Amino acid sequence: MGWAVQIVGELLITAGLIVVLFVVWQLWWTNIAAGQAQSEAVQSMKDSFQHASPLPPPEEGKEGEPPVRQAPEHGGPIGIVYIPRFGEDYERPVIQGTGSDVLDTLGLGHYAHSAMPGQVGNFAVAGHRQTNGKVLDQIDKLVAGDKIYVQTADGFYTYTFRNNEIVLPSEVSAIAPVPGHPGQEPKDRIMTLTSCNPRFGAQERIIAYAVMDGWQPNSAGPPAEIAHVVGKG
Structure with missing residues (x-):
């Protein structure tokens, strides 16, 4: 009987260690690995923006409207998101798609059938809170009036x-x-951020809404609030 108790005890200790290691892997190592991949993706996009081909002139009657690019294939880069409320150096890539191949490594994933940056409609993205780079860890800390900037090959789109x-x-x-309001015709340019809620769970979703209120081309330089981050690298 004693040997049976000993074996059960050892199995429980082993199971406990496995659980601890899994938690460490989830909350520590996935953040390191994803953080590195996201930094590389951001730098790659910054480099590509410097050599991007300009869009053709706007159609007559649409002068002054923000340019809107076609969505890339799944896994393709869209832009870089800057959210000063999340830290003065916060910059994360936005990649097409919301599968685990994107969200678990590359940062913010763009819902494939939602609008693109600057487009009338809903530019919707998703991201993790506590693992895989913690791209939306502080989504609940946003305050009305906070700016969310999206940089693409064409310029900077400012959402509030x-x-x-x-x-x-x-x-x-x-x-x-x-x-x-599914089925309703959009008139505004909205950006939506989605993530799990509560912070260490997934029973709910927390949704953050922002409205676009400005755009400027890359040639005009970045908005002053994020100039120091954009210039990195």
């Missing part, structure tokens, strides 16, 4: 945070062209 809400995972209307 409006509000957030908590929904169930099954509530997908948050990424509709008009958030919360």
Whole structure:
């Protein structure tokens, strides 16, 4: 009987160590690995923006409207997101798609059928909070009026945070062209950030909404608030 208890005890200790190692891997190593991959993706995009071909002149009657590029294939780069509220050096890549191959390594994933930066509709992205780079770890800290900047090959799109809400995972209307109103024709340029809630769980989703209020070409330089980050690398 004594040997059986000893074996069970050893198995429980081993199981406990495996659980601890898994937690360490999830909360530590995945952040390091993903953080490095995301930094490389950001630098690659910054380099490519310097040599990007300009878009053709806008159609008559559409002068002054922000340029909108076609969405890339799954896994293709879209741009870089800067959110000063998340830290003065915060910059993360936005990649096409929301599969684990994107979200677990490359940062923010763009919902494939949502709008692109600058487009009328809902530019919707997703990201992890506590693992795989923690790209949206502080999503609940956003304050009304905070700026969210998106840089693409064409320029900087400025969005202003409006509000957030908590929904169930099954509530997908948050990424509709008009958030919360599927089927309605969009008139505004919205950006939506989605992540898991609570911070160490996934029972809900936290959604942050922002409205676009400006655009400027790369040739004009970055907005002053993020100039020091854009110039890195």
